[in-house]
Amino acid sequence: MTRRTDFDRHGLSDEQLRSILRNMLMQRGLENRGFQLNRQGKIPFASASEGHEAVQAGAAMAFERGKDILVPYYRDLGLALGIGLTPYEVLLSLFARAADHSGGRQFLHHYASRRLGVQTISSVIAAQLPHAVGAAYALKLRGESGRAVLTTFGDGATSEGEWHESINFAAVHQLPIVFLCENNEWAISTPQRMQMAIKDIYRKAEGYGIPGAGVDGFDPIACYAAARDALNRARDGGGPTLLEAKCYRFLAHSTDDDDSAYRSREEVAERRKDDPVPKFERVLVGAGVMTPSAVEEMRTSILAEINDATDRAETMPYPRSDDLYAQVYGASYNPWQ
Numbered sequence: 001m002t003r004r005t006d007f008d009r010h011g012l013s014d015e016q017l018r019s020i021l022r023n024m025l026m027q028r029g030l031e032n033r034g035f036q037l038n039r040q041g042k043i044p045f046a047s048a049s050e051g052h053e054a055v056q057a058g059a060a061m062a063f064e065r066g067k068d069i070l071v072p073y074y075r076d077l078g079l080a081l082g083i084g085l086t087p088y089e090v091l092l093s094l095f096a097r098a099a100d101h102s103g104g105r106q107f108l109h110h111y112a113s114r115r116l117g118v119q120t121i122s123s124v125i126a127a128q129l130p131h132a133v134g135a136a137y138a139l140k141l142r143g144e145s146g147r148a149v150l151t152t153f154g155d156g157a158t159s160e161g162e163w164h165e166s167i168n169f170a171a172v173h174q175l176p177i178v179f180l181c182e183n184n185e186w187a188i189s190t191p192q193r194m195q196m197a198i199k200d201i202y203r204k205a206e207g208y209g210i211p212g213a214g215v216d217g218f219d220p221i222a223c224y225a226a227a228r229d230a231l232n233r234a235r236d237g238g239g240p241t242l243l244e245a246k247c248y249r250f251l252a253h254s255t256d257d258d259d260s261a262y263r264s265r266e267e268v269a270e271r272r273k274d275d276p277v278p279k280f281e282r283v284l285v286g287a288g289v290m291t292p293s294a295v296e297e298m299r300t301s302i303l304a305e306i307n308d309a310t311d312r313a314e315t316m317p318y319p320r321s322d323d324l325y326a327q328v329y330g331a332s333y334n335p336w337q
Contacts, residue, residue, distance in 0.1 A: 005286040010225040012061070014289050020061060020220050021284060022298055024053035024277050027078040029306050030090055034108075038255045042314070043094050047109055047254040049075040051218075054276035055182050055245040057082055058223030062231050063150060069139075071119045071132035071151040072111075075182070079152065080111045080118060087305055089113070091313035103327065104319040126153060126160035129179075133166045136175035136240075148234035149177040150227070156187025158204065159195050167242065171208040174239035178230040181242070182217065184249035189262040202244035210240050217247030218276040248274065 034046035060082020112120035132151035205212025
């Protein structure tokens with residue numbers, strides 16, 4: 001008889017734990033599909049967040065659908081999936097089809113959904129942070145208690161002026177917002193040591209008079225607990241928190257990037273030992289939450305769902321040329337006349 005291992009699940013049920021694993025596996029499957037489609041010449045490029053799965057799946061479980069607002073950055077597929085975006089919606093975005101939430105006009109991996117409370121993504125590093133702070137300021141001005149904003153960014157964003165200005169404004173006005181840094185150690189090709197002299201980004205919170213905390217970004221349950229506590233604090237009027245989840249970017253910045261130019265294959269292989277996906281599978285199997293066969297069934301189900309979403313999205317029409325200025329200019333103004 002296999003001995004079950006104990007772990008602190010922070011109140012999560014078996015169903016929620018399985019949901020977290022499914023999110024992590026779906027992230028990886030969809031992003032692998034993006035790389036495949038790029039190599040087939042069907043989409044212009046793809047980016048991936050391999051190594052971020054635990055951060056995003058855990059934080060998404062702490063998000064309250066229908067109440068909270070998510071202001072993500074471009075490497076946040078798992079967060080979008082975790083709060084309700086479907087694989088079909090993701091593929092519509094990748095294929096730039098007219099049925100996409102942005103009408104097929106937004107950059108790839110730039111998800112948005114009014115239904116889910118996901119603000120559209122900006123590729124400009126840290127540009128989403130003033131928008132997130134603005135949303136949090138609106139919640140406070142309207143007296144909407146019990147709601148919070150969750151905004152995310154990479155370590156590179158913390159070197160931008162918008163990041164400092166946003167956190168300072170949120171701290172001064174005690175806004176209901178959580179700043180979550182997904183520190184994968186690389187700002188495209190720049191390592192953290194070349195960006196800042198400190199080791200822990202969350203310690204920057206001290207300079208703004210707000211709480212800061214670091215968490216293991218390879219542990220989805222720890223990420224859930226940290227995000228839950230910070231979001232609850234924000235919802236209850238306790239103000240902003242800066243969280244730092246330490247993870248690693250296993251793949252290149254995008255399909256247009258050659259990461260062998262700035263880091264060795266040996267380094268990446270060594271860090272792969274911390275891969276959060278098989279690690280969390282082992283945790284759930286060891287605890288008796290899932291069996292190995294159940295994990296394989298989940299993988300098979302996810303692949304079938306991705307294949308179906310791919311086939312359906314690819315057959316959808318592109319935006320029409322006469323809709324070029326739709327949702328760009330107000331009223332009936334036609335800029336070409």
